[in-house]
Amino acid sequence: MSNGDKFKNIISDIGRNKNVGNFSFWAHRITGIGLSIYLLMHFYVLSSAISGAESFTARMNTVQNPFFAVLEILLIAGVLFHMLNGLRITLADFFGWSRSHKLMFTVAVILFVILMIIVIIMQLPKFLPENYGGGGQ
Numbered sequence: 001m002s003n004g005d006k007f008k009n010i011i012s013d014i015g016r017n018k019n020v021g022n023f024s025f026w027a028h029r030i031t032g033i034g035l036s037i038y039l040l041m042h043f044y045v046l047s048s049a050i051s052g053a054e055s056f057t058a059r060m061n062t063v064q065n066p067f068f069a070v071l072e073i074l075l076i077a078g079v080l081f082h083m084l085n086g087l088r089i090t091l092a093d094f095f096g097w098s099r100s101h102k103l104m105f106t107v108a109v110i111l112f113v114i115l116m117i118i119v120i121i122m123q124l125p126k127f128l129p130e131n132y133g134g135g136g137q
Contacts, residue, residue: 020105024085031082038075069126076119077112084108 013022048059088108092098125131 020102024088024105027081028085028089031078031085034078035075035082038078064126064131066127069123072126073120073123076123077116080112080115080119084112 045059045063049056085105085108088101088104091104092101097104
């Protein structure tokens, strides 16, 4: 089976199984991949510190703008979802609460929304022009 066929099978599987468990399964994996990619970029930016303070400051200033502020919000969303869903999976697997997994998912989503509202409010100063290059507040 070629990689293209595997991808088509994954997409059709997602379409066939429209339920909380399947959504949770795929969202957990996608956020995990996203967080892994972020770590690589994070190491790249931090590695500039080896070259000295000016190099590090220059590289940090390139990521202090509204585009990266949006990416930072998406990063926090990925971390929060991955963390809350992982906690839900842990409770279901290790404490025998699998019968309550839909309720736990609902609670996790409500917590996620509340926390993301707080995060967005805290991140708003980064979108003001006077804070570009300064990292917000």
